[in-house]
Amino acid sequence: MIRLKFTAEANPSKSSRSLQAAGSMAGNVHIATKWWPLFRSASNIPRTIDERLRRLGGYPIDLYMIHQPFSYSSVATEMREMAKLAERGKIRHIGVSNFTARQMREADQVLSRHGMRLACNQVKYSLLDRRIERNGIMETAQELGTAIVAYSPLEQGLLTGKFHEGPKGVRKASGPRRLMKGFKPHGLKHTKPLIDVLQRLAVKYEGSASQVALNWIIHAHGDSVFAIPGASKLHHAKDNVQAMTFRLTQEEIDELSEISLRVSLR
Template sequence: MTLTTHVQLRQLGNSDLKLSPLGLGCWQFSKGSGIVGKFWPVLGDEVIQDIVRTSLAGGINWFDTAEVYGGGQSEQMLADALNAAGEAAESAHVATKWWPIMRSASSISRTIEQRLRCLKGWPIDLHQVHQPYSFSSAASEMREMAKLVKVGKIKHVGVSNFSAAKMREADRTLREFGLRLTSNQVKYSLLDRRIERNGIMETAKELGVAIIAYSPLEQGLLTGKFHVNPELAKQISGPRRWSSAFKPAGLKRSQPLIDLLQELALKYGASPSQVALNWLIHAHGETVFAIPGASKPHHAVENVRAMRFTLEADEIAELASVSSFYGR
């Protein structure tokens, strides 16, 4: 059993950024604005500041937001919270994303000043293309990103939801400017391991690109609370209520994994969700980072405690074996 009292930072892909294995996903800071922002309840400013402050105190040193999260509302709320944190946020890093759908690559440069205004003085350490679908090629988007690096508007370039082939195209184009692709942000968890089978993980390791895992707890499913009390699943609102994973048959299917998470949680004095997050950030060396969200301060406490221990190699392998059939 390995327990730690501090967070060991690691290099984010091909960049010079030294980040905590877990960052904080900030979609929930959208203030209910826009279609995407309505996915989460509206959080008060004090709650947001408490979540960010708690995350910083627990060793998280980076925050992931996006233009489409409330049309800049998440960026603004994050910036306000970091500014309110004062010295505690001195070493914090910000990642955001450009929304490409129904746009062309030139929009990246046209909208960068808006991103910077929303972030209220916080530099963009990692700027990502949010989706692979736009009116332009990945190469064209990377050329625009490279221009922004050159003039100091952003520091590093990442992508999100890119296939293995698109990752290669992006990295190949950035190399023409003396740059490298830093990261690919994709859906990844013990219940969704498709990137291990479709070439994304393999390509990331080959190119030295970091994987940033979103939905690392499968929207709460890996907490085990729905398995302990299936009635909670009937109270779910939003898109989750239609997911087969939360139906009785889906819960039964994932029960063996939850049982193992609970067993390991007992050993480490942790929770099932902390064990699930710990597996993510250790199963592939230092390739994978994860960005769980937090809509309440105690969620942030739960997140940071996932970095206080390290699963043994045989435990990592056992979890991989039990979850191997998910996401096929």
């Protein structure tokens, strides 16, 4: 299992040069990437792996995930193809993304027959979206020993507090965010009590609200949850990585858990 608390996802078409430019050597970085299953069958998995590895220029694929559950092939067939890649040494660990609890179990059962386990399920999870705690995904992950890789852990920037401090920033936000209810004035007002706690704790730890939100994710459920915050600017990445330099107390985790349920968006 990868021990990093953050993972960087790779786009094989541009990753090896940028990793080398950043001074990273193979072995010092962990590559996590995904196979896209929609309108494809599992026979595509072995067909495309060598080109992916070639584009990675010597960096091994530590974690290879099925991006989501919809495909011409069944979960079992996909897992058998992924297992064969691992047996051939093409990839190290196998994961999935956006799988339900039932699909996770099925994937893990197939992999078990090959002497492997399901390494992760990458799903949306943040202080403002805790659905995986209610729909069986978190429970199943803990039972199977499968890691949760939390995407959109900052709820697309809301948990940084910057939109609460400067609501005009919503107009400039990229993508469909300005249309989403959490970014509307009443949504920002609704989640403000949580942002206030994040900012109070940020002062204590001499960090940022984002760091506190990420720290909750990686520590609220033992050691099995990882976060992949997005960063559109270098200073975001530098800020977010500092979330690993401190540890919220259990009382602080409980306080955030409790208030987040009251203001949750989903």
